Amino acid sequence: MRGVEQIPWIYDALCHLCERGGFGRWRRWLTAGARGRTLDLGCGTGRNLPLVPAGTPVVAVDPSPDALARARRRAPAVPLVLARAEALPFRDATFDTVLSGLVFCSVGDPMRGLAEVRRVLRPGGELRMLEHVRSTTPWRARLQDLIQPGWTWVAGGCHPNRATEATVARAGFVIDDHRAQGTMRRFRARPA
Numbered sequence: 001m002r003g004v005e006q007i008p009w010i011y012d013a014l015c016h017l018c019e020r021g022g023f024g025r026w027r028r029w030l031t032a033g034a035r036g037r038t039l040d041l042g043c044g045t046g047r048n049l050p051l052v053p054a055g056t057p058v059v060a061v062d063p064s065p066d067a068l069a070r071a072r073r074r075a076p077a078v079p080l081v082l083a084r085a086e087a088l089p090f091r092d093a094t095f096d097t098v099l100s101g102l103v104f105c106s107v108g109d110p111m112r113g114l115a116e117v118r119r120v121l122r123p124g125g126e127l128r129m130l131e132h133v134r135s136t137t138p139w140r141a142r143l144q145d146l147i148q149p150g151w152t153w154v155a156g157g158c159h160p161n162r163a164t165e166a167t168v169a170r171a172g173f174v175i176d177d178h179r180a181q182g183t184m185r186r187f188r189a190r191p192a
Contacts, residue, residue, distance in 0.1 A: 026130055026184065026186050027047065027048065027051065027101060027130065028051055029130075029186055030048065030051075030099055030101050030128050030129075030130045030186065031048050031051035031052050031053070031099060032051070032053065033097065033126070033128050033188065034052045034053055034056050034058065034097045034099060034128070035056070035096055035097050035126070036056070036057075036095075036096025036097060036122075036125075037057050037058075037059075037094065037095050037096050037097075038052060038056055038057065038058040038059070038095060038096065038097040038098070038099060039058070039059055039060075039061065039088075039090070039094075039095045039097070039098045039099065039120065040052070040058055040059070040060040040061070040099045040101075041061055041085055041088075041098055041099060041100045041103055041117065042061065042062055042063075042085060042100060042101070042102075042103030042106070042107075043060035043061060043062045043067070043068075043071050043080070044062055044064070044067045044071070044102075045067050045070040045071050045074065046060065046067075046070065046071025046072075046073075046074035046075050046078070047074070047101075048099055048101055049071065049074055049075035049078050050074060050075060052099075058078055059078070059079045059080075059081060059090075059095075060075070060078050060079070060080050060081070061080075061081045061082075061083045061085075061088065062080070062082070062083075063082065063083065063084045065082060068080045068082060084107075084108070084113075085103065085104075085107045085112075085113030085116060085117070086107065086108060086109050086112040086113050086116060087116065088116045088117075088119070088120050090120045091120075092119050092120065093119075093120070093121065093122045093123065093125075094120050094122070095120050095121055095122065095125060096121075096122055096124075096125050096126070097125060097126050097127075097128065098117050098120070098121060098125070098126070098127045098128070099128050100117075100127065100128070100129045100130070100131070101129075101130045101131075102130060102131060102132065103131070104129070104131055104162065104164050104167070105131060105132060105158045105159050105160065105162055105164070106155075106156070106157040106158045106159070108157070110162070110164070110167050110171075111167065111170070111171055114167065114168060114171035114172075114173070115171060117171075118171065118172060118173070118191050121191060123191075124190070125190070125191070126188055126189070126190055127168070127173060127188070127189040127190070128186075128187075128188050128189075129164070129168065129185070129186065129187055129188075129189065130184075130185070130186045131164045131165075131184075131185055131186075132160065132183050132184055132185075133162060133163060133164045133165060133183055133184075133185050134160075134161045134162060134163045134164075134183070135161075135182075135183050140183070141161065144160045144161035144183075145161050147160065148160060148161050160183075164185070165178075165185055165187065168187075168189050172191060172192050173189035173190060173191055173192060174189060174190050174191075174192050175187050175188070175189045176188055176189070176190075
């Protein structure tokens with residue numbers, strides 16, 4: 001499904017506005033914790049890549065060829081792989097860190113995607129996530145449910161009402177270093 005999230009110049013413009021409004025600080029938190037061999041899952045246009053600590057080996061994955069072309073300009077030395085979260089083309093236990101920034105709202109099968117993340121993480125590895133999630137305020141959650149079909153169509157697969165943290169826990173991860181602001185969440189998770 002193609003929507004504004006899959007049109008790289010629109011996505012970059014929206015991200016730029018959000019980052020100026022404070023989201024950039026959260027993105028820097030996401031990338032600052034990358035240690036060892038790192039996978040940037042759903043890298044999009046590569047906005048995380050220049051923020052990964054120098055010397056950290058990173059591989060970036062995204063299902064959109066257009067987004068990867070833009071990521072190539074942003075990070076020419078980073079290996080870019082065309083793939084979906086639900087079918088990662090890597091051996092078991094390949095990565096020490098997996099970064100996921102605004103990804104799992106759009107993954108077709110989040111549980112399968114998280115199973116793949118578990119598979120490619122080394123023992124003791126860390127998943128670092130930055131996601132928008134279902135509101136804990138009942139009327140806002142109902143509003144998210146109401147707008148979800150149209151939003152998902154316009155945004156190219158983004159579900160504004162996903163309870164991503166609960167899904168991560170159900171997928172066998174232990175969440176820590178959790179921070180919330182409105183419907184935004186950032187946290188670290190390790191396989192249980």
